[in-house]
Amino acid sequence: MKPNLSLTVDPKVAHTFEKYPPHILPKMLLLRALILETAADLPTVSSLEETLKWGEPSYITPKGSTLRMDWKEKAPEQYALYFKCTSKIVPTIKEVFGDTFEYEKDRALLFPTGKNIPKDAVKTCIGFALRYHEVKHLPLLGWEIGDAGLKMEDEG
Numbered sequence: 001m002k003p004n005l006s007l008t009v010d011p012k013v014a015h016t017f018e019k020y021p022p023h024i025l026p027k028m029l030l031l032r033a034l035i036l037e038t039a040a041d042l043p044t045v046s047s048l049e050e051t052l053k054w055g056e057p058s059y060i061t062p063k064g065s066t067l068r069m070d071w072k073e074k075a076p077e078q079y080a081l082y083f084k085c086t087s088k089i090v091p092t093i094k095e096v097f098g099d100t101f102e103y104e105k106d107r108a109l110l111f112p113t114g115k116n117i118p119k120d121a122v123k124t125c126i127g128f129a130l131r132y133h134e135v136k137h138l139p140l141l142g143w144e145i146g147d148a149g150l151k152m153e154d155e156g
Contacts (some may be wrong), residue, residue: 005040006047013050013057024071027079027113028057031069034119035059038126045130056082065089065132071113080108081125089128092141097121 020028032050039048049060056070065087071079085107092140094103100121102110102155109125111117128141135142 005036007036008047008049008051010049010051012052016052016055016057020071024079024113026118027086029071029073029110031079031081031122032057035067035121035126035130038068038123039130041123042127042130044134047116048130056065059130061130063133067126067129071117077113078102078106078110079113081122082108083129087132088136089125089132092128093125096124096140101125104126 017025017032019030036048039045039059045061045064047062051058051060053066053068056068058066058068060066065084068082069080070082076135083106085105090103090106093101093109100118101114104110109122128135131142
């Protein structure tokens with residue numbers, strides 16, 4: 001992880017996290033941690049902004065597409081990671097990961113509250129969003145699937 005990731009945090013985000021029910025809060029904090037870890041691990045990401053969009057914790061990089069996450073009372077058995085629905089991100093995730101995830105059309109990954117999430121796969125999906133404008137022209141948003149598994153095209 002690079003120590004020089006510039007993180008800008010809107011203090012209102014903390015208040016939003018405080019409103020989640022006790023059994024949901026750790027799940028939302030885990031998603032947040034995965035976003036921060038992924039941003040720090042990506043060599044081309046130097047800054048990340050944590051803010052609120054539509055009242056939901058949201059994350060954006062200068063060359064990325066906004067990520068949002070939330071849990072809603074109207075669907076208490078799940079929480080979600082949202083992507084821009086007009087991007088290639090969720091269609092690419094579907095192609096790469098298939099039924100690893102539940103989806104809400106081309107806009108979100110849905111996570112059942114009673115199950116653990118596949119952390120490495122989620123971090124890959126987060127990486128798709130954080131680097132989106134750098135890689136949107138590449139097949140599979142810059143990832144290759146080979147005998148050794150999934151890797152970025154520029155990795156050895």
